[in-house]
Amino acid sequence: MEETIRQVLAEYAQLPVDIAAVGDDDDLYILGLTSHASVNVMLGLEDAFDVEFPDALLRKGTFRSISVMADAVRGIVAPKAD
Amino acid sequence: MAQETVPDEVAQTERAAFRAELLASGMLIDGGVDGLYQRSGAFERIVRGVEAVASQAGAGIGGPQRYFSPLMAKAAFERTDYLRSFPDLIGAIGVFRGTDADHTALLRAAHAGEDWTAFLTPADVALCSAACHSLYSTLPATIPEGGLRYEVQGYCFRHEPSIDPVRMQSFRMHEFVCVGEAEDAVTHRNAWLERGLEVLAGLGLDVQAEEANDPFFGRAGRMLAANQREMTLKFEITSPVSTSQVRTAIASANYHESHFGGTFGLTAIDGGVAHSSCFGFGLERICLALLARHGMNPDQWPESVRSALWR
Known part of the structure; x- marks a missing residue:
């Protein structure tokens, strides 16, 4: 999960740091x-x-x-897993 | 702007009545579509009075003056990011670059009541959405220490046709803009919010400052609006205008953070991306607020208001 988030950040966050x-x-x-x-x-992240x-x-x-x-995404995904 | 609500019956009735009064008095003339008006000499005289009062409030601190066209370079327009944030409000310009045959086809379509604009191609200009947008692409890439200040005015286009006279499709903003470090921009925004309240209260208007957000489009927009509120980036000065039910924004004070500095490639003296802020007087809305408050005949307005506007 965290690794995917890092990929999203690399693509979209335009951060001035690595x-x-x-x-x-x-x-x-x-x-x-x-x-x-x-x-x-x-x-x-939605994609x-x-x-x-x-x-909210x-x-x-x-x-x-x-x-x-990561917590937010887990919170959305978790109910679906039930 | 921010105060849009589910239109209740009373508000809609009052708005329609205010519009009817403006048209019947000849103050405004129906421009043929909702939200478009021609202005009488009397209306324009009030606008110019308000403009003078606004300008005077910035005397000595407002910086150089710039008066903008209703159009701006499309390339600069794209950098404002309005395509992302307000696609529902913008307007682009189409121009005819065709041949004689294309012209014939265009006329045939127009004659048949079909869409003749399909024969146009995009121009290299777009309609301005906010006055200060025209400024940023003309600033030096490195903003000097202390920041830069400008007093600007321009026509703005917002595609939101309405019978409410306060919601014009074409209107003017008179703005005081600051670009520099974050502290320059925030100080400017806060000082002008105070000054704006004083100036408008001085015209006998019932004004108050309210935290606000822009009507950003879509789901991404809901997040931008929430950010704007959470960070208290935007304040509006509101007043009752076309209805007693909802207050209308007649001026706004906006801290853009590094948004325009980033998209227009402006660097502050500290080496970071420049921050900016603006305070905008909505000239037509202030004029309408004055008419709603003091009546349709400016000759009968309180002497204090008249002397402030037309000294």
Whole structure:
């Protein structure tokens, strides 16, 4: 999961740093993620995991770090697995 | 803008009545489609008064003045990212570049009531969505220390036809823009929000500042709107205008973060991407707010308002 998220970030986040050097808990906004780029990350994650984020998760905080994104995606995927 | 609600019956009735009053008094003339108006001399005189008051509020601190065309270079328009954020509001321009035969076909289509615009091709200009958009592509790539400030005015196009007079398809914004470091931009936005409230209250208007968000399009837009609110990037100065039910934004104060700096390749003196902010007076909406507040006859407006507008 985290590896796929890193691929999405590499493609869409336009971060001024190397994704490989970013820790799972690092704050991406402090690293330079912009609001508009975070929307592209959101759409990229939806494609990569074939999910749709509910409105409540369509906010900046959901994409703050790799681990927060992973939790969010798991939270969406989990109910479907039942 | 942000205050759009499910149109309730009272609001719609009041809006229609206000529109009817504006047209009956000759203040505005129906332009043939919803949201398009011709302006009377009386209306334009108020607009120019408001423009003068706004300009005076920035005297000495507003920076150089720029007056923009309703059109901007399409390449610069694309960099605003409005295609992503507001595809439902934008307008592009089509022009005819065909042959005599194409012209004949165009006329035949027009005569038959068919879509003659299918014979047009895209021009290298687009309609401006916001006045400050025309500015950014003309700024130096490296913004000097302390930031740059400009006083700008331009026509804006928003495709949102409505019978509500406050929702014009074509209107003017008079803006004070700052580009520089984050602190420059935030300070500018906050100072102008205060100054804007004072200026508009000075015209006898019932105004207040409200946190707001832009009507970004689609699912991505919901996220941008949530971000905008969470970060309190946008404030609107609202006033009752065409209805007593909902307040209307007549000015707005916006911190863009690094959005335009990023898309237009502007660097701040600290080496980072430049941040920007703007404060925009909505000239037609302020004019309508004054007419709603003080009546359709400016000769009978309070002396304090008249002397502020036309000293």
